[in-house]
Every structure is written in C-alpha cells, then in structure tokens.
Amino acid sequence: MSQDFRLDNIGMVNRNKKISFTFNGKKYFGYEGDTIASALIANGVHLIGRSFKYHRPRGFFGVGVDEPYAILQLERNNERDPNIRATEQEIFEGLEVKSVNCWPSVNFDIGAINNFLKMFFPAGFYYKTFMWPPSFWYKIYEPFIRMAAGFGEVSIKHDKERYEHKYEYCDLLITGSGPSGLASAYAAAKNGARVILAEDKPRYGGSLLTSDVNIGNQTGVEWSEKIITELKSMSNVIVKNRSQVFGYYDHNMLVMSERIGDHLPKTQKYLPKQRLWYIRAKEVLISSGSIERPLVFGNNDTPGVMLSSAAKEYMKVYGVLVGKKPLIFTNNDSGYETAIEFKKNGINPLILDTRKEPSSDIISEAKNLGIEIKFSHVVVAAKGYKKVKSADIAKISDNKKDLSNIENIECDCICVSGFWTPSIHLASQSGNKSEFNEKIDAFIPKKSKQNENTIGSANGKFTLEETINEAFDKGYEVSNKITENNNKVSMPTVVEKKSTEHDKFWCVPLPKGKSYKRFLDFQNDVAVTDIELALREGFRSIEHVKRYTTLGMATDQGKTSNLNGLQLVSDIENKVVPQVGHTTFRPPYTPVSIGAIVGREVGKHSKPTRKSPMHQWHEKNNAVFVDAGVWLRPRYYKQGNETLFEASKREAKNVRKNVGVCDVTTLGKIDVKGPDAAEFLNRVYTNAWLKLPVGKARYGVMLREDGIVMDDGTTTRISENHYHMTTTTAQAANVLSHLEYYLQLVWPDLNVNVVSTTEQWAGAAIAGPNSRALLMKLFPDTDVSNEGLPFMGYKEADLFGIPAKIYRISFSGELAYEVNVESDFGNFMWEKIIDVGKEFELQPYGTEALSTLRIEMGHVAGSELDGRTIPHDASLEGLVSKKKDFIGKRSLSRSAFTKPDREKIVGVVPLDKSTSIPEGSYIVKDPNAKLPNPKLGHVSASCWSVEYDNPFSLAIIKDGKKMIGQKLFAMSPLKNKTIPVEIVSSHYVDPEGKRVRA
Amino acid sequence: MLYIFCPHCGSRSQNEFAYGGDATVKRPELNKEISDQEWDNFVYLRKSPRGKHLELWHHISGCRQWIKVERDTSTHEIFKTYKANELIE
Numbered sequence A: 001m002s003q004d005f006r007l008d009n010i011g012m013v014n015r016n017k018k019i020s021f022t023f024n025g026k027k028y029f030g031y032e033g034d035t036i037a038s039a040l041i042a043n044g045v046h047l048i049g050r051s052f053k054y055h056r057p058r059g060f061f062g063v064g065v066d067e068p069y070a071i072l073q074l075e076r077n078n079e080r081d082p083n084i085r086a087t088e089q090e091i092f093e094g095l096e097v098k099s100v101n102c103w104p105s106v107n108f109d110i111g112a113i114n115n116f117l118k119m120f121f122p123a124g125f126y127y128k129t130f131m132w133p134p135s136f137w138y139k140i141y142e143p144f145i146r147m148a149a150g151f152g153e154v155s156i157k158h159d160k161e162r163y164e165h166k167y168e169y170c171d172l173l174i175t176g177s178g179p180s181g182l183a184s185a186y187a188a189a190k191n192g193a194r195v196i197l198a199e200d201k202p203r204y205g206g207s208l209l210t211s212d213v214n215i216g217n218q219t220g221v222e223w224s225e226k227i228i229t230e231l232k233s234m235s236n237v238i239v240k241n242r243s244q245v246f247g248y249y250d251h252n253m254l255v256m257s258e259r260i261g262d263h264l265p266k267t268q269k270y271l272p273k274q275r276l277w278y279i280r281a282k283e284v285l286i287s288s289g290s291i292e293r294p295l296v297f298g299n300n301d302t303p304g305v306m307l308s309s310a311a312k313e314y315m316k317v318y319g320v321l322v323g324k325k326p327l328i329f330t331n332n333d334s335g336y337e338t339a340i341e342f343k344k345n346g347i348n349p350l351i352l353d354t355r356k357e358p359s360s361d362i363i364s365e366a367k368n369l370g371i372e373i374k375f376s377h378v379v380v381a382a383k384g385y386k387k388v389k390s391a392d393i394a395k396i397s398d399n400k401k402d403l404s405n406i407e408n409i410e411c412d413c414i415c416v417s418g419f420w421t422p423s424i425h426l427a428s429q430s431g432n433k434s435e436f437n438e439k440i441d442a443f444i445p446k447k448s449k450q451n452e453n454t455i456g457s458a459n460g461k462f463t464l465e466e467t468i469n470e471a472f473d474k475g476y477e478v479s480n481k482i483t484e485n486n487n488k489v490s491m492p493t494v495v496e497k498k499s500t501e502h503d504k505f506w507c508v509p510l511p512k513g514k515s516y517k518r519f520l521d522f523q524n525d526v527a528v529t530d531i532e533l534a535l536r537e538g539f540r541s542i543e544h545v546k547r548y549t550t551l552g553m554a555t556d557q558g559k560t561s562n563l564n565g566l567q568l569v570s571d572i573e574n575k576v577v578p579q580v581g582h583t584t585f586r587p588p589y590t591p592v593s594i595g596a597i598v599g600r601e602v603g604k605h606s607k608p609t610r611k612s613p614m615h616q617w618h619e620k621n622n623a624v625f626v627d628a629g630v631w632l633r634p635r636y637y638k639q640g641n642e643t644l645f646e647a648s649k650r651e652a653k654n655v656r657k658n659v660g661v662c663d664v665t666t667l668g669k670i671d672v673k674g675p676d677a678a679e680f681l682n683r684v685y686t687n688a689w690l691k692l693p694v695g696k697a698r699y700g701v702m703l704r705e706d707g708i709v710m711d712d713g714t715t716t717r718i719s720e721n722h723y724h725m726t727t728t729t730a731q732a733a734n735v736l737s738h739l740e741y742y743l744q745l746v747w748p749d750l751n752v753n754v755v756s757t758t759e760q761w762a763g764a765a766i767a768g769p770n771s772r773a774l775l776m777k778l779f780p781d782t783d784v785s786n787e788g789l790p791f792m793g794y795k796e797a798d799l800f801g802i803p804a805k806i807y808r809i810s811f812s813g814e815l816a817y818e819v820n821v822e823s824d825f826g827n828f829m830w831e832k833i834i835d836v837g838k839e840f841e842l843q844p845y846g847t848e849a850l851s852t853l854r855i856e857m858g859h860v861a862g863s864e865l866d867g868r869t870i871p872h873d874a875s876l877e878g879l880v881s882k883k884k885d886f887i888g889k890r891s892l893s894r895s896a897f898t899k900p901d902r903e904k905i906v907g908v909v910p911l912d913k914s915t916s917i918p919e920g921s922y923i924v925k926d927p928n929a930k931l932p933n934p935k936l937g938h939v940s941a942s943c944w945s946v947e948y949d950n951p952f953s954l955a956i957i958k959d960g961k962k963m964i965g966q967k968l969f970a971m972s973p974l975k976n977k978t979i980p981v982e983i984v985s986s987h988y989v990d991p992e993g994k995r996v997r998a
Numbered sequence B: 001m002l003y004i005f006c007p008h009c010g011s012r013s014q015n016e017f018a019y020g021g022d023a024t025v026k027r028p029e030l031n032k033e034i035s036d037q038e039w040d041n042f043v044y045l046r047k048s049p050r051g052k053h054l055e056l057w058h059h060i061s062g063c064r065q066w067i068k069v070e071r072d073t074s075t076h077e078i079f080k081t082y083k084a085n086e087l088i089e
C-alpha cells in the first residue's frame, strides 16, 4: 500500500531510510523514526484490533503512553512480546506485529457477536454470571473468559535477551523532558546539581515538539535541542531517552525502565535489551506533563475517533495525516491548534466547539485562516463500523441538556479535546494527597510527603510562560538546597498565543430514542450505562465502582478514562468531584517487562554458586552435584552406569569397610576469640563449656530463645582464648547473626569477637576403619594413635610441608578425622589423601552416602532439627545442662515441652525388609482408621542401611521411647503407599559408639 | 525500598540490612527466676504499633553491626538511628 496519508514537508522521521515491517502478515513501509502507529496511519490503516469485552473494532486513540487501544503482539528473533503499544514501539527492518483480542482475524471477529449481545455484558457481568455452580468455574467459565479476554500470548521459550539492573544516586531526578523538565534540569545543572533527566519517548522536548511557540527567540524545537545538547555535554548530568520512570517508592527511590534495544532489529553487542534503574534521588521534580481528556459521545470508540493532540503530533512529528476530512470536537482552545495544523497542510477541518462565543488569539487565527467553526455544537454519535465515515452533529442548548438541528456530515476522523488531565501518577505513588482544582477540572498534587515537587502541566500549569518560570525557579531552588552554589541562570522570554477558558462540558446527552454506547474506559469497554448501573445497584465508594465496573483497571490504568468516570459518578450522585475522590495510583505507570524486573538473576544466576577449592577434582572424577544452599556439593561419584542408589551404597559401604573421604568445606566455621569466649559459649550452647581443655573438641547444641534447636556442631579449643566453631552448612549465616546479636546487644560486657572463617578453610572428612592407618602415612611426624589423638582430640600437623589441623570428630559414626588446610591448599590436600589412600582402598563419597551413614547411626541433621524440635525430641537431652543457664533454657520448662508423651526420634524398619519408606510418611496405628487418621509423627529421613542391607528410616513420633518394638504403619498419601513397619532405636548401628573411639 | 542511616557506615539501601524486631525488648538476666508469663512476654509478645517504633536492624551486608532505628511503621519515615550501645532518651 502506498503512503497516501504521508505529508511531504513536515515531520521528524528520517525520509532517507525506508523500513519495511509486517502487520498481521501484510508488508508495509515506514521511515526510520516512525512508530508502528504512525507508519500504519501513513498507510491508511486504522483497524488494529478488537476491544476487550464486546470485540468492537479498535483503531488508534493517542500517540504515546496513554494509548488504550493499539496493543499488539510483537515477534522478534523468534521471541514474542505481548502488550506492545503501537504508539510507542518504533519500527525496525523486519518487525512483525499482529493484533490481539481477535479471532479468526481483525476484519472478521467471531467475538464481535458480544457486541450484539451487549445486554448480557453489563457492569459486574463476571461477578453475576460466573458464580454458580462453583464446579463450573474451572471447567467452563475460566477457559471461556481466558479465551475471550487474552491480551496476546507470552512466549514459553527461554528469553535469550539480556536485562540489567543499575543503581544510581543523584541530587535531582526529573521525569519528563518537556518544557518544564528541560528548564528545571538546565537551571539545576547550571547550579552544580547532579541531575538525571528521563524522557520516555525517543525525542526530547515533549509539547515543544508540536506547539507553535518561541523561547528566547528560538522555536520550541530549536530551544529544546539547544538545551539537551548542553545538558548532554555536562559531566553532572545524565540524560536518557526511551526511559520511563514508572514507580515512586519509599525514601525517594524511583525505578525507571530504559528500553535500549527494543527499537532495533537485534540487541547490540555488549548492551542489554532493557535496563532497570533504581534511582535514589535527594529531590525529584515530576514533569510528566498532562494527557488530553476525551469527550464522551455516541460510538466514541469507533476507529478514527482520537485525541486532537495526537492528531497534531502525528502531523508535526511523523508527517502523517490521521484523516483528510477531519472533524475537530473540542471544549477548549487546544482543538484549534490541531485544526490550524491541518489547514496549514492543505486539509480543511470543521471545528465543533461546545462553547457559545469564546474568543482568543488562537480562535481568531483559525477564523482568519478560513477554518469553518460551529459554536455550541457537539458530536452526537460517530457513524461507521470499522472506521468513521460520518458523524451526527447537533446544536446544544446553553444549559447543555438539549440537542437540536441534528444533521449528518461526512468526515473520516473525529479529533476530540476535552481539556487536559495532569499526570499525577508519580506524585500519588509517593504518597502525595492530591487536590481537585476547579479551574482545570482535574486533580493536581498537593503537599509532598517525600522530597518531590510537581511542575509544568503535571501541576496544572497550562501556559508555557507559567511553566517555564515555575520550572526555572524550582530547578534553582531545589538544587540550591543541595549545592548552595547560588548560581542562577537568567530566564528566556517566552512568546505564545493566548488561549481562553475551557468549557466544563464533557459528555454529550443521548438524543431521544437513541441508545448509543458512550465509552468512558476504552481499554476495558466501560460505558456510561455501566457506571449508571453500578450506582443503581448501590455501589457508592469510587474504589468499589472501579472494581465492579473495571473502570480504569486496564493496562493503561485509566489514563484517559479516570476523570470522566469521576465526573459521571459525581453528576449522578449530585456531588462534586472532590467529594467523590479518586482511586489510588499504583506502580507501574506503564507496563514493565518481566525480564527487566528480573534482570540478570535468571536460572543459575538467581543466586550465587559457591564451590569448594576441590570442585575441579570432583568434576574430573564424575561427581554428580547437588545444591546445598548456595553451595554445589558432590552427591555421588558415578562409576560406569551406576545409579544414584547404587553409587551411594557403594560409597557408604566402603566407609564402613575401608575408608572414605568427603569434602566438608561447606560446613560453617566461625572463629570465637577473646578472654570471655568460654563464658560466651557456655551461654550459647546447652551443654557445659567452661572446662573444655585446649586441644579438645566438643559437640554442642544451640537453641533459640523459644527452646527450639537452632543448630548443632563441634567447637574446638585451639588455644586459651581461641575457639573454632563449626555449624551446619545451611545455618552458618544465621548462627553468625545470632552470635553477633548476643554479643552486641544482650551481653556487650563480654569481651569476645566472632568472625566467619568458612571460606578460609578447606575440609576433608576421612572416615572408616582404615582412616588411622591412612593418617599415619599422611602425617608421619605426628602421633595419631588412639592415645596421641583420642576421640574429640585436636592437633596441628604438617601435611607434606603444608600446615594442617586435624580434628578427631565423626559424623559417619566410624573412626574418623577431619583435616583442614587453608583454602588455597585444599586441592593439594585432597589429591594427597586420594593418592596415599589408594593402598587403603580409599574412595571419595558424596552427600548421599554421608546421609546414609549418619541416618543409620541415628545422628540428627537438618531434617530432624527442622525448627520444630527441642533437644529431647532429637534425643539430645543428655546435652542439656541442669546446672547453668543458657539461651532458650527457660522455654524448655514450659508445659508443652515437658509433656510425658512428647515426640521423640526413633528408627523405623519395614517388616518386609525391602520396601523403602518415603520421607514425609505419617506413622499411624491403624491404616484403615477413619480420616483424618490420627498421626503419631512423621518419617524425617530414609536410607538403605549398608550395615544391614535393608531400608531404614528415622522418624519423630509421639511418645517415641515407648513405641520401640511396636508394629505400626508408615503411610504416604502422596506416594499412595502403606508400609507395615517396626519401631526400633534410632541408633541402628553401633549404639554404644565403640567405633568412633576405636 | 528504605534508605537507612547506619551510624557506622552512612546511608545504605534496605537490601543491605536484615530486620531484627522490637528494639525495646530486654532479655531477662541469666540465672534469674522468672514466671512463665514474664518469659512468654519476652519470647513471644510484641506490640505492633502504628506509628513510631524503635526496632533493630542488622547491617549484614555491611559492617555487621546491629543498630537501632526509630521508624514510623505507617509512613516508613526514619527519625533517628542509634548504635547498639547508644543511650536513647
């Protein structure tokens, strides 16, 4: 199609660069700098989609963020992007977009039948219709609603684009580069403030791009170019286009999304597609401008009905005519500017002005140009289905109640102007309670809760002179509070055409016998009758009316509909708008892509990955890794075609029979130092610590104040005032915070310091009957005999020239040692152990074998210490001192914790000695009891005992001690299993603990 | 996101801190006989005021000091911050 609606000598698009793109599979041309909207309009395309509820034809209504209709689906590099506004998305070579909300095609839409059934779609339709029977919900109602209402489809493929987050601090953030944004940025930057100026469009200048004004003897466009160029050259200023500040949060934190690659066929190398900026600003100037309000009349949603300011911008910025027979319908002077622009480009518009006899510079100019104007006239209804073909117009009485002289005139577009609504969204988000301004029939920000000021037309200043003056003043005032430079720049002179007052009229009455739909919310299809119905049904609060009718709840957040909705409610209720109040604005101001919000924290990058110094060795030796918190640990070392089960069994068996080595670097380690260290440990742990000699380790349990076990581990006295504490991998960070809490806040008198040393030490656990023989070869100069290094002993030793620490502690229940060296030597240590261990049949073992070994020994771990158990429950009551006080002790004497039938840990063996018991199973007396079956407890951990070659589990059950020997049932509703079991001691292997002391 | 003044480090974003609850709670002294009620008050019972609240924050991704912050729970305004051992009038 040729560009029949493109003007030759006007606009800012690059005529030297033709760009082709497809819309609904058809190829079109535009120019570099066009949006999808401007390029399609240039090609005469106005039917772009179908409406949400009635599937009525939809065209273009605005020219930017306010667009309620033209929401498309974009396909780029095989990726889909739904919810693209055609008025914002710039075209690039090969761009593919298609309509949403229509099936099978935009020209023939089956859903449009809803339009003829609209009596069935009143306000609250969904609430009323899809209620009963409840069973219909997910089978019939929900699929129907979803099919009918979809706004495009998201891709389920992995998004290969990169999104970044950035944190920035500044003195002053200015949101919008219109006249007020430019002027205030300039004044503040010249006064030395660090300024960020954000513009959501590609071009800077806002209304200066389209208005016929003069600043400092330059046109608006020239002046804005000059200011931007100077701002960009200043080192204290960041200027960003295609950047929308969409959220205003606490303590002056604002979030901005910068679209870096969205307008390009492919994201540039080394650049993300979008960047999300978290900006902490000392001061904020909101210069987000205003949005033109629609006038409400019959069929005012027909394609071709659009905002008059949008029509002007299509001409002046894109060189595109929205129609060749335009009707301008206005209640103020803005419509005249659009009419004059049409006239200058050889098009004859007709102006319908609701006012009786207004006079101003602009009106005179229009008259002088020979533009036809009908005062006291309105559009009654637009005619035409897929595009405006004509309009019924009428004379309206002075009281605006009665229509007369209804006639039909031909036109191909209707440009409406119902005056202007300041964009107060950001101010409202910051907590600013706005006030209604009678002069402009709209809300403007009031007292700031945070360090924020609103300027320009966002603050209800609709003349350029007022705007520029206010902006220069505020830019200076706010920046001077911070910089105190007192450097004030002089203000330029402003020349503009004077305009006169607008008419408060906003909604055209229906002529007798007609029932045209008059829409308020164009995106959610909310009409005047819907609001009337909601009020008839008793909804009063504007927040309720909003939710019941969905007015203003679409993705455009009611940018064009909110005020007219409020007007209607106040008219019906005989109130004034400020009494009705307005609904709360919440972030985001415009839709933000999920990718930008997530940033780089995707997949593997969603959390850090910690690896031990021996990681590469594990990788080379076929380790299969498992996430342990943020650590990667070998789960097992695969040999041949082994399964997890086979490999872990082999590894665990080898520990029991020969010797194994396990990477235990991930254990939390905390250095506790100071003269009061022993006293501190004595308060932190449940057992006694004052008499632990140097060179000895002790197992300890620590509680929270509520008596629940927080963590366990061994702590070793390295020297007089130096202890080496170990924690579980999972609790390491919490334990450190816990210790710091008591040292800093509760017992600041204790002279103790704690610091994490987890990453300073690499650890290897050597376990099994051959471990001493292996140690003797590793440390030939050190006495590691049972006498020289007894159970729970500690020694410093030399490992082939490397200083090492040997702790004789055991988690596996076997004779075992833990060797630590500085992390840098971790791999050296590991390879030595593997090498020297060969003759002792040493094998490395992973976390799965480790679990098996500890479970069959009845050693508790995270699955038993699950934040619900006290020491008694885990059979750790022997470690609870009766003599001294410690954190959480008082709680242990509370009645629930001293009940005689309190839960206790036990062992569970299936009667058939072959069926594994799923973890999480319930232990019950009678598997056939009436539901809910009273549960005695649950299975916390399961393994295949390598000692006895049958399944074995740990469980925590009521009155556990008395249950030993009983035959009960383990039930897993999840796995649909009921297994007859016998309750045994949790210490299944070596209950006397002979091996660890051997 | 709050902007919290750490008396040791300066103003930092909330995501460097962990919240630590009511800062006016005093742990009963060790080895002191106290009633169940007193203990429960210490362990479990907290006021949830709308308005000024003195609370603990832990600068975990900074200096690792516990600090006290006087904050309005409804407006999030922070009036003053104190070191752990600072006297508060």
Ligand SMILES: [Zn+2]
Binding pocket: B006, B007, B008, B009, B010, B059, B062, B063, B064, B065
């Ligand atoms: Zn700090």
